[in-house]
Amino acid sequence: MAITEQSQPPVAAGAAGRSQQEEGGILYEWGPQAWIDMVMSKRMLVDRGGPMVPYTFLPILRMSADPAQIDRDWAEIRECREKVRLLDSPRQRWRKRYGNFVREIEWALLELRKHFTQEQYEEIVVGTAVSLAHENSSDFLEMMNKMTESSAGSAVVEGASSEPSRRQKLAFEMFNPAGFLTGPAEITEYDPGGGQVTMFIPDCGWHSCGKREDLPNPDKLPEEGCLLICKATFEELFDGEESPLTINFEPHLPDTSCTARMSWKPKA
Numbered sequence: 001m002a003i004t005e006q007s008q009p010p011v012a013a014g015a016a017g018r019s020q021q022e023e024g025g026i027l028y029e030w031g032p033q034a035w036i037d038m039v040m041s042k043r044m045l046v047d048r049g050g051p052m053v054p055y056t057f058l059p060i061l062r063m064s065a066d067p068a069q070i071d072r073d074w075a076e077i078r079e080c081r082e083k084v085r086l087l088d089s090p091r092q093r094w095r096k097r098y099g100n101f102v103r104e105i106e107w108a109l110l111e112l113r114k115h116f117t118q119e120q121y122e123e124i125v126v127g128t129a130v131s132l133a134h135e136n137s138s139d140f141l142e143m144m145n146k147m148t149e150s151s152a153g154s155a156v157v158e159g160a161s162s163e164p165s166r167r168q169k170l171a172f173e174m175f176n177p178a179g180f181l182t183g184p185a186e187i188t189e190y191d192p193g194g195g196q197v198t199m200f201i202p203d204c205g206w207h208s209c210g211k212r213e214d215l216p217n218p219d220k221l222p223e224e225g226c227l228l229i230c231k232a233t234f235e236e237l238f239d240g241e242e243s244p245l246t247i248n249f250e251p252h253l254p255d256t257s258c259t260a261r262m263s264w265k266p267k268a
Contacts, residue, residue: 033098099210164190
């Protein structure tokens with residue numbers, strides 16, 4: 001399960017994403033998608049994904065290194081958690097929860113890398129994330145697959161453009177089921193009859209939600225979790241074999257943008 005270097009993004013993609021967030025105003029902070037992301041971040045990241053570190057990765061680290069030092073380091077990284085305040089907007093609640101999740105995952109992964117071969121390390125991380133998703137997020141996996149089955153019933157229109165209409169773009173901005181993971185994104189290709197949707201993420205939440213100075217490696221983006229917890233895990237969960245849906249992520253590291261492609265077998 002080798003993770004390869006990713007291609008470069010469109011020019012100034014990350015800058016465009018940051019501008020979109022900085023100038024989002026009331027709609028960005030309080031709009032429908034902000035509320036969806038707030039709820040989903042609590043449900044999927046904090047409640048379901050969060051236990052990966054204390055209940056799986058931390059015990060492995062205690063057996064692989066000095067347990068007292070590991071516990072001290074873990075306590076230190078937890079001290080960096082941003083607290084969700086009563087008056088925080090839904091978007092700020094999402095950002096803080098996501099940033100806390102990424103920071104702690106990245107710390108655990110960087111520690112695990114010190115004690116295992118690359119193959120062992122990837123098997124531990126991706127295997128844990130995939131198993132956990134099947135165990136406690138089966139409803140989310142089922143929702144994604146049902147959306148695909150519904151789209152697969154769309155008729156193929158010969159000569160039709162795959163460029164999404166303004167109405168389709170607006171609908172996606174108002175409801176993106178993966179927005180809690182990606183942050184603001186846009187549809188660049190929409191062809192449900194042909195079984196293809198492409199999404200461009202100008203400034204992925206995985207890289208932009210946490211404060212850079214509080215990351216375990218502040219001089220570098222949190223790439224380990226991006227490539228393993230996000231990219232590799234989703235690509236294994238949605239591989240077009242066990243699932244009717246195929247998802248491919250193309251992070252544009254070292255930029256913060258990403259391209260996600262979803263495909264499925266079109267209607268015959």
